[in-house]
Amino acid sequence: MELYEAIFHRRSVRKYSESSLSEEKLSEIREFLTDRPRLYPNVSSDVTLAENGEELQRNISGIISDYGKVRSPHYLIVSSEEEEGHLADIGYSLEYVVLQLTSMGIGTCWLGKGFKDEELENLVNLPEAQESRALIAFGPPGPGQELARIEEPHRKSLKHFLLDKREGQLDEKERKLIDGLRRAPSAINGQPWRISIEQEIVHMFIELRSRITRTLIGNMMTMNKIDGGIGLSHLEITGRNLWDDISIQSDSEVNMDGLQYIGSLNI
Numbered sequence: 446m447e448l449y450e451a452i453f454h455r456r457s458v459r460k461y462s463e464s465s466l467s468e469e470k471l472s473e474i475r476e477f478l479t480d481r482p483r484l485y486p487n488v489s490s491d492v493t494l495a496e497n498g499e500e501l502q503r504n505i506s507g508i509i510s511d512y513g514k515v516r517s518p519h520y521l522i523v524s525s526e527e528e529e530g531h532l533a534d535i536g537y538s539l540e541y542v543v544l545q546l547t548s549m550g551i552g553t554c555w556l557g558k559g560f561k562d563e564e565l566e567n568l569v570n571l572p573e574a575q576e577s578r579a580l581i582a583f584g585p586p587g588p589g590q591e592l593a594r595i596e597e598p599h600r601k602s603l604k605h606f607l608l609d610k611r612e613g614q615l616d617e618k619e620r621k622l623i624d625g626l627r628r629a630p631s632a633i634n635g636q637p638w639r640i641s642i643e644q645e646i647v648h649m650f651i652e653l654r655s656r657i658t659r660t661l662i663g664n665m666m667t668m669n670k671i672d673g674g675i676g677l678s679h680l681e682i683t684g685r686n687l688w689d690d691i692s693i694q695s696d697s698e699v700n701m702d703g704l705q706y707i708g709s710l711n712i
């Protein structure tokens with residue numbers, strides 16, 4: 446299955462089969478972890494594959510239960526150094542991995558961080574300056590949880606994502622582009638992405654929540670920036686399916702009040 450098609454099959458899987466993935470599948474996954482695309486390749490960031498999910502759950506016991514009781518045979522532990530763009534890089538890079546896993550029929554669920562790094566001490570050797578930022582649960586979906594194509598996703602309508610166009614002004618390709626974007630996963634399904642469509646470039650931003658919301662929902666800013674990177678990977682994969690020669694960049698000089706710029710798609 447192509448990555449673009451995987452966008453339509455991915456959803457958060459929270460119930461997994463008792464069985465683990467084969468050693469062969471796990472080494473295939475290790476390979477594409479090494480080759481995963483990066484948005485900020487110079488940022489120091491790593492992904493550790495925790496083969497034994499139960500062991501990880503034991504180490505951070507009580508905490509996984511706060512994540513809607515997700516228990517999976519394997520996890521990815523994603524860590525980075527706090528540098529410009531590191532969270533968007535994580536979202537962008539790891540969503541490629543998530544879609545790759547989806548295309549193999551493997552279930553995934555992004556999990557925000559709610560544990561302390563000391564709890565991971567026996568499981569992962571984080572480089573000195575790095576901290577873990579998120580987990581991705583993965584494994585064979587449980588009975589009845591297989592990944593089927595989703596026709597109508599549980600998402601806001603297309604117009605919600607538009608900054609400077611009305612829905613009626615979109616052509617067919619632009620509609621498809623926004624549909625590919627909105628199907629991306631985001632923390633608490635917040636869908637913080639907003640886009641501005643110009644002649645040959647689409648800029649993507651995330652909506653910054655009010656200070657009150659940010660304080661109430663502790664690490665929501667962190668999660669939103671990861672969401673931003675995730676959205677950019679969906680824009681790129683969808684854009685590649687619609688136009689011949691696309692590229693992304695994260696260094697356009699564009700500012701919008703109340704929004705944070707994440708990146709652009711050149712079409």
Ligand SMILES: Cc1cc2nc3c(=O)[nH]c(=O)nc-3n(C[C@H](O)[C@H](O)[C@H](O)COP(=O)(O)O)c2cc1C
Nearest residue numbers: 456457512513555556557630631632633634668671
């Ligand atoms: C950065 C991030 C953090 C998330 N954290 C959690 C979490 O802690 N627990 C959970 O059950 N789901 C978590 N999710 C999954 C979202 O709730 C889910 O993506 C969203 O509700 C949309 O549903 P879908 O993934 O099935 O399309 C997270 C997603 C993202 C992108």
